[in-house]
Amino acid sequence: ISGANGFHSKLPSAIVTLNATEGSPVYTAGQELSQGIDGIFGKKLALGTSLARGNGKGKGNGKDTATATVGTVHAYVDSNPNAAAGLPELDDDGFYLSVSRGEVLILGQNERGALYGAFHYLSLLAQGNCSDFKLTSNPNAPIRWVNQWDNMQDGGTHGSVERGYGGKSIFFWDGAVRPDLTRAGRYARILASIGINAVVVNNVNADPKTLTPANMDGLARIADVFRPYGVQLAVALNFASPQTLGGLSTFDPLVPEVVAWWQGIADELYKRIPDMAGYLVKANSEGQPGPMTYNRTLADGANMFAHTLKPHGGIILFRAFVYNSQTLNQTLDWKADRANAAVHYFDGLDDKFDDNVVIQVKYGPIDFQVREPVSPLFTHLVKTGATIELQVTQEYLGQQAHLVYLAPMWKEILDFDFRVDDKRSTTADIVSGRRFPRKLGGYAGVVNVGTNTTWLGSHLAMSNLYAYGKMVWDPTSDPEALLREWTALTFSADKKVLDVITTMSMQSWPAYENYTGNLGIQTLTDILLGHYGPNPASQDGNPWGQWTRADGFSIGMDRTVWNGTGFAGQYPPAIAALYESPATTPDNLLLWFHHVPYTYRLHSGKTVIQHFYDAHYAGSAVAQTFPALWRSLKGRIDAERYEHVLNRLVYQAGHALVWRDSVNTFYHAKSGIADEKGRVGSH
Ligand code: GCU
Numbered sequence: 271i272s273g274a275n276g277f278h279s280k281l282p283s284a285i286v287t288l289n290a291t292e293g294s295p296v297y298t299a300g301q302e303l304s305q306g307i308d309g310i311f312g313k314k315l316a317l318g319t320s321l322a323r324g325n326g327k328g329k330g331n332g333k334d335t336a337t338a339t340v341g342t343v344h345a346y347v348d349s350n351p352n353a354a355a356g357l358p359e360l361d362d363d364g365f366y367l368s369v370s371r372g373e374v375l376i377l378g379q380n381e382r383g384a385l386y387g388a389f390h391y392l393s394l395l396a397q398g399n400c401s402d403f404k405l406t407s408n409p410n411a412p413i414r415w416v417n418q419w420d421n422m423q424d425g426g427t428h429g430s431v432e433r434g435y436g437g438k439s440i441f442f443w444d445g446a447v448r449p450d451l452t453r454a455g456r457y458a459r460i461l462a463s464i465g466i467n468a469v470v471v472n473n474v475n476a477d478p479k480t481l482t483p484a485n486m487d488g489l490a491r492i493a494d495v496f497r498p499y500g501v502q503l504a505v506a507l508n509f510a511s512p513q514t515l516g517g518l519s520t521f522d523p524l525v526p527e528v529v530a531w532w533q534g535i536a537d538e539l540y541k542r543i544p545d546m547a548g549y550l551v552k553a554n555s556e557g558q559p560g561p562m563t564y565n566r567t568l569a570d571g572a573n574m575f576a577h578t579l580k581p582h583g584g585i586i587l588f589r590a591f592v593y594n595s596q597t598l599n600q601t602l603d604w605k606a607d608r609a610n611a612a613v614h615y616f617d618g619l620d621d622k623f624d625d626n627v628v629i630q631v632k633y634g635p636i637d638f639q640v641r642e643p644v645s646p647l648f649t650h651l652v653k654t655g656a657t658i659e660l661q662v663t664q665e666y667l668g669q670q671a672h673l674v675y676l677a678p679m680w681k682e683i684l685d686f687d688f689r690v691d692d693k694r695s696t697t698a699d700i701v702s703g704r705r706f707p708r709k710l711g712g713y714a715g716v717v718n719v720g721t722n723t724t725w726l727g728s729h730l731a732m733s734n735l736y737a738y739g740k741m742v743w744d745p746t747s748d749p750e751a752l753l754r755e756w757t758a759l760t761f762s763a764d765k766k767v768l769d770v771i772t773t774m775s776m777q778s779w780p781a782y783e784n785y786t787g788n789l790g791i792q793t794l795t796d797i798l799l800g801h802y803g804p805n806p807a808s809q810d811g812n813p814w815g816q817w818t819r820a821d822g823f824s825i826g827m828d829r830t831v832w833n834g835t836g837f838a839g840q841y842p843p844a845i846a847a848l849y850e851s852p853a854t855t856p857d858n859l860l861l862w863f864h865h866v867p868y869t870y871r872l873h874s875g876k877t878v879i880q881h882f883y884d885a886h887y888a889g890s891a892v893a894q895t896f897p898a899l900w901r902s903l904k905g906r907i908d909a910e911r912y913e914h915v916l917n918r919l920v921y922q923a924g925h926a927l928v929w930r931d932s933v934n935t936f937y938h939a940k941s942g943i944a945d946e947k948g949r950v951g952s953h
Pocket of ligand 1: 433474475552591637665
């Protein structure tokens with residue numbers, strides 16, 4: 271902060287934590303405030319635990335006597351009963367922050383909330399804001415989790431992360447929990463600073479060996495390094511574990527021995543980790559076992575875990591990503607559609623789930639594509655809580671080698687209005703439990719950080735993790751404002767730096783959509799292997815049901831009710847009607863819902879094929895501007911990060927051309943239709 275000395279009179283000179291025991295989030299808050307204020311301003315503050323100095327009243331005289339008091343509302347009111355009347359009501363994890371001439375009061379509804387308040391205060395200071403204010407902040411939803419897809423062991427490559435582009439697992443190595451968990455503790459600190467309260471530490475494609483006694487001990491060590499930051503641990507389970515690990519002859523969720531086996535696991539886990547958040551389960555999906563293996567319903571499966579967690583206060587997030595890739599046959603069946611699967615499997619179960627079951631639904635019905643309509647399953651779960659699964663790791667979105675700032679996409683998804691019963695029903699209001707009153711719900715972000723010093727594999731990709739935390743705390747957040755905040759905190763508050771990173775980032779998702787797959791056709795990437803790089807040919811005939819049905823004349827999935835897979839009919843009537851007809855479907859989802867000739871005219875007036883050609887040129891042209899924009903920051907960013915980002919952006923500019931030419935050439939060959947501007951296939 272330039273001119274930091276001028277701020278000194280507006281800063282507290284002592285920190286008091288209320289009822290903080292060592293290692294508790296309030297204790298951590300005290301440490302963070304002390305380190306943070308020293309780090310930003312070079313001012314060393316006395317750090318004490320006496321309650322007496324913490325009444326926050328009458329000391330704001332601007333002299334060096336002001337105190338930052340941090341603790342729970344409860345602890346504060348205990349010793350200042352008269353103060354209760356002036357304090358706002360807070361939700362779980364919420365905080366109240368009051369700053370007045372250096373006198374700072376940071377109160378959390380719980381300990382975690384107090385820590386969030388401390389981080390918020392520090393963030394404002396780091397952005398140069400030392401003004402007086404009062405703020406009450408409550409999270410949008412109780413579940414604000416991240417998922418790591420970390421393998422305990424993966425063939426020859428130990429400790430790998432599925433769809434992780436930032437190195438090896440920070441938790442696991444060689445089939446066990448790492449001896450040194452320093453980095454896991456650092457991760458918890460990052461997450462707490464953006465309001466995240468739990469981490470599922472292992473892959474949804476879960477290894478049954480996660481639950482050996484030695485590994486449960488290891489999980490407890492991870493929970494120990496998370497705890498000071500108010501971050502809880504959760505575990506992903508393999509449904510067949512009673513058989514594969516426990517040696518039972520079955521894993522049928524209705525067989526008493528199986529239930530008893532899982533109860534034993536829950537008891538063992540909670541003995542070691544009394545504050546464990548719960549479980550995440552991927553069942554009957556992509557070859558994973560599940561209750562349907564025994565003709566039991568998904569509710570039978572989820573409730574089995576719910577019962578075993580109930581005495582311990584845990585919850586189970588049960589994934590809606592249920593489909594059977596083996597049964598999908600594109601050639602024979604015009605109506606086959608993987609997008610239909612989730613609603614198909616969950617319909618009729620809404621009132622069957624226990625109250626500690628939450629259904630975790632990917633934002634789109636297929637799989638983290640650059641553009642998907644929001645999953646209609648959100649409107650079929652009225653009594654059951656839901657979380658929306660977003661992906662911070664850029665699986666289909668450039669794998670951190672491309673700059674793609676995702677917050678604008680998430681904003682569109684969270685703001686989408688399903689018009690249930692013709693009333694405003696946004697995704698955010700549904701998952702937060704506001705639209706259909708429910709206690710549990712919220713957000714899960716697949717993050718997949720690793721051992722790479724940049725965490726995600728690229729310095730700029732961290733804006734996505736920052737925005738994820740901030741948006742799930744407050745979905746009304748403005749993506750651009752978040753980006754500026756993040757840039758100021760991460761790189762510099764220099765106007766030029768802010769402007770360049772904002773310009774590039776805000777253009778990046780639309781550009782990526784343009785050069786990788788527009789009009790709702792999906793990311794035209796390689797479906798069978800890495801989900802990276804162009805391969806439009808792999809989009810059809812694959813067993814995964816990610817199809818475009820492109821032939822010589824026409825393209826797109828007919829998902830109408832009248833003639834197609836019927837998927838459009840899974841939405842509430844007003845939205846279903848919109849998607850049923852090409853005339854009312856937005857251009858950016860046209861090929862998601864309709865099979866049309868390449869010569870079909872969009873609302874824009876262009877034909878589909880000409881739009882393809884033009885969009886791929888336009889998107890890649892935007893990526894071409896990124897290296898020069900970044901070079902204009904030379905000298906304003908430290909050399910290491912400057913070079914790292916520049917390398918990525920130069921690569922992206924080149925790879926965008928590969929995308930453009932591969933996709934355009936493919937559809938030119940397929941359709942035989944010339945580019946009006948003579949660019950494609952002219953040589
Ligand atoms: C995608 C992803 C897999 C992952 C799966 C899931 O298909 O490519 O790696 O396991 O989603 O979310 O379960």
